[in-house]
Amino acid sequence: MRLQTNGLRRCFGIILSGCLSVFAISAGATVSYAHAGEHLMGGKAKIVTIKLTDYQGGLRRLIIDGYDIAGVDVANGTADVVIGTGSVTELKSLGLGQVMATKDVDPSQGPDAGYTTYAELTVALNSYKARFPEIMSVESIGKSHEGRDIWAVKITDNLNVNAVKPAVFFNAMHHAREVMTTEVALDMIEQLTTRSASDGKVQEWLKRNDIWIVPMVNPDGNNKVWTSNSMWRKNMREGYGVDINRNYPYAWGTCNGSSGSSWSDTYRGPSAGSEPETQAMMGFVSRIQPVLSISFHSYSELVIYPYGCDGVHTPDRQTVEGVGQHLASLLPKDGGSGTYDPGTSWELLYAVDGGDIDWYYNEHHVIPYVIEVNSGAQGFQPPFSWRKPTVEKLRAGWGYMLDRMSQSGIRGTVTANGQRATDGTVVVTPAGDNSVLGEAVRTYKIKPDGTFHVVIEPGMYKVSVQVGDARYNVDEMVGADLKELSVQL
Numbered sequence: 001m002r003l004q005t006n007g008l009r010r011c012f013g014i015i016l017s018g019c020l021s022v023f024a025i026s027a028g029a030t031v032s033y034a035h036a037g038e039h040l041m042g043g044k045a046k047i048v049t050i051k052l053t054d055y056q057g058g059l060r061r062l063i064i065d066g067y068d069i070a071g072v073d074v075a076n077g078t079a080d081v082v083i084g085t086g087s088v089t090e091l092k093s094l095g096l097g098q099v100m101a102t103k104d105v106d107p108s109q110g111p112d113a114g115y116t117t118y119a120e121l122t123v124a125l126n127s128y129k130a131r132f133p134e135i136m137s138v139e140s141i142g143k144s145h146e147g148r149d150i151w152a153v154k155i156t157d158n159l160n161v162n163a164v165k166p167a168v169f170f171n172a173m174h175h176a177r178e179v180m181t182t183e184v185a186l187d188m189i190e191q192l193t194t195r196s197a198s199d200g201k202v203q204e205w206l207k208r209n210d211i212w213i214v215p216m217v218n219p220d221g222n223n224k225v226w227t228s229n230s231m232w233r234k235n236m237r238e239g240y241g242v243d244i245n246r247n248y249p250y251a252w253g254t255c256n257g258s259s260g261s262s263w264s265d266t267y268r269g270p271s272a273g274s275e276p277e278t279q280a281m282m283g284f285v286s287r288i289q290p291v292l293s294i295s296f297h298s299y300s301e302l303v304i305y306p307y308g309c310d311g312v313h314t315p316d317r318q319t320v321e322g323v324g325q326h327l328a329s330l331l332p333k334d335g336g337s338g339t340y341d342p343g344t345s346w347e348l349l350y351a352v353d354g355g356d357i358d359w360y361y362n363e364h365h366v367i368p369y370v371i372e373v374n375s376g377a378q379g380f381q382p383p384f385s386w387r388k389p390t391v392e393k394l395r396a397g398w399g400y401m402l403d404r405m406s407q408s409g410i411r412g413t414v415t416a417n418g419q420r421a422t423d424g425t426v427v428v429t430p431a432g433d434n435s436v437l438g439e440a441v442r443t444y445k446i447k448p449d450g451t452f453h454v455v456i457e458p459g460m461y462k463v464s465v466q467v468g469d470a471r472y473n474v475d476e477m478v479g480a481d482l483k484e485l486s487v488q489l
């Protein structure tokens, strides 16, 4: 009965033929997709907090049923589910646990006016650039579906000197409703520019690195958040939208970590990398080849590292997870007890495929993290007074990424026949009793600027650099600081 009711209710908002197929699938299968996107059909919505009897099993069931999971509290084993009005009984009938709280949301009411709109962001970025022209540039890395420029900011110590430096990359707002994330990115820009003349730490970061920030990956979705639906998550493809963070090509649509239905909030899109926003990010990351990255999301107070599919860890897990765990330990929770929870998506939440960090890692050897800022008590759009404590807290997180660039690892500059090598490989293998670290052999590509930058735990390593037929082998003892290596072939 429940399935029929849901199927019929969906019919009113959707064309009839599509509706019948939804109904047929729902009635014949053990699962129903009827809940998903209900809040997108207009009217009020609720965020329901459930304490799941079986945390991971419950989350999987909610995903399979097509529910929009806003966030979780790992320590308490609760999930926040966004649903249309009248569906609480149906949610309860799944028997996944106890409903702890229900919060009404009016999606027609935009966020607190203090949060930054796309138009305000554009003005702010140009204003910083005008104040700090020597160290900051702004460029468009591509356009959204509706034609808005996606902005990327570069901050470094001197834009006029063409120095070869490693890139560190930060981005925010893949998901439109996560308005705090753009605030975190703007605070980074504020801190890195206004403190560049007075703060030795900032000067060191800017001297050593090119720092890149994309403060709003999804400007169209953000426009919708301000104009008609504050719970909007996706981009604006043909009105229904695609979840940009399920659209990246790596493992796209392979492990039940996204939806193939356009009404779902985790719709992966018609093909891998189909979306202009995704393509802009892919082209940009391919160009700058960052070493470390953070993608800011909200909410749940998590630090997530690759990979997203069930049971899969990265081959250099020791480093990826070690850095991620340290990153999480620097971020106290809003409630005052404990710090952010680190893990893969499938350990903390559920499987994710087509996410950005898996693609960065697999394609370009970036060591990437997602940080989910704020707790369920704040949600997606807390009162603007939450901005200050949130962005101040996150400084320790992104600051650690910049510090980590000069800590244990190997940075090499490769020349072959007197020229900078633009192509080649670097294989790093644990040596001697360092094998206890459990690092698998990892092959890195030499970047187009003739460098490689390997973040790795301290220990002894065999490093093998190959350009064409020429090879260079060396044993390197890596300590607490970055080891600089000049390789001539």
Ligand SMILES: [Zn+2]
Binding pocket: 174, 175, 178, 297, 298
């Ligand atoms: Zn998100």
